[in-house]
Amino acid sequence: MKLRPIVRCSRLILSAALICIFNTSSRAEFQQPRIIIPIDQSFVEESTISLVFHKGDVPADAVGISINGNRLPPILDLKERKIFCIGGAKLAEGPNRIRLYLLNNGEIVEEKIASVFFRSDLFRNAVIPPPGFEKYYFHTMNHEAYCSFCHQMPSGHEAPNPAVPLDSSCFPCHTEGKSSKYVHGPVSVGSCLMCHEQKSASSKYRIEDSDEITCGTCHEESVESWKKAGYYHGPVAMGRCTTCHDPHGSEYPFFLKMETTDLCSACHAETASRPHVILSYAGKGHPIRIEKDPFHPGQKFDCASCHFPHGSPYNLLLKEDPTSMASYCTTCHKKKGRNTR
DSSP states (O other): OOOOOOOOOOOEEETTEEEEEEOOOOOGGGSSOEEEESOTTEEESSSEEEEEEEOTTSOOSEEEEEETTEEOOOEEOOTTOOEEEEEEEEOOSEEEEEEEEEEETTEEEEEEEEEEEEOOTTSTTSSSOOTTOEEOOSOSHHHHHHHTTTSOOOOTTOOOOOSSGGGOTTTTTOOTTTTSSEEOHHHHTTOGGGTOBOOBTTBTTBOOSOHHHHHHTTOHHHHHHHHTSSEEOHHHHTTOGGGTBOSSEESSGGGBSSOHHHHHHHHOHHHHHSOOSOOOTTSOOOOSOBSSOTTSTTSOBOGGGTBOSSEESSGGGBSSOOSSHHHHHTTTOOSTTOOOO
């Protein structure tokens, strides 16, 4: 039987999340409450995801959601509504516990749990998903069917690249990129298919190519110059640009996922935990973070002040030849009165 939904969508901003609620006719498989999206025991590689829940037929006057114990305000006045979604839900690195609970007169009458793993190379507890966890993709035909009551879901090879960027069918759910301080070019013009492609009807908008190929389509000169450098940064050698860069947008320059020194320390924890390069009489090492770079006005002093982040002709990705350390240090540390480059 073809569904004839009575659609009622209300949007509430809860902790920067978009809430949509609507009603559908009952289905046998939805008699019990259920977390539809994401799938239990799955892993994702983005910190922001959409959540879709089904209330089921359990008598309840409110629905609550929590992620790792952090509760969102409960959804009230359910009436005949069944399905609701949260866009822009933030996950912690590593394991996440998503809890759906139904309330009746203030008492929890039913709850469901889903375990989702946010995989990231930047955090040691998040590199390898638990056994049995499978990678989760949202844009499948089945998943989109739940959302198409309220959201426009282009079918076939229809490109979500409108003449007016804010009219993109992607933006109602994918808000994090366009609202960032630094926005990647394709996102700023709503040209999502510049990077994302519909490879098959079963899983849309996946990026099948490596970051090196996808990013290199526009940044070809940069990629070629790094290959000639002699020494490569690990993510560059592996073609994984998105280890350090957010491909949509960021609060940090160059679309970095964190401030430079924090980003480097995520992998190179020993650099932040012990004296760096030298050990002074005071027990301190070379600074790795200063609010003002003494040699570059208007910039902060950080790891990239001494190291190239992508590739270098010198060992340790240094910007100067370290063969003679005495000569190397005096590149910056000149005699008093001559401490500028």
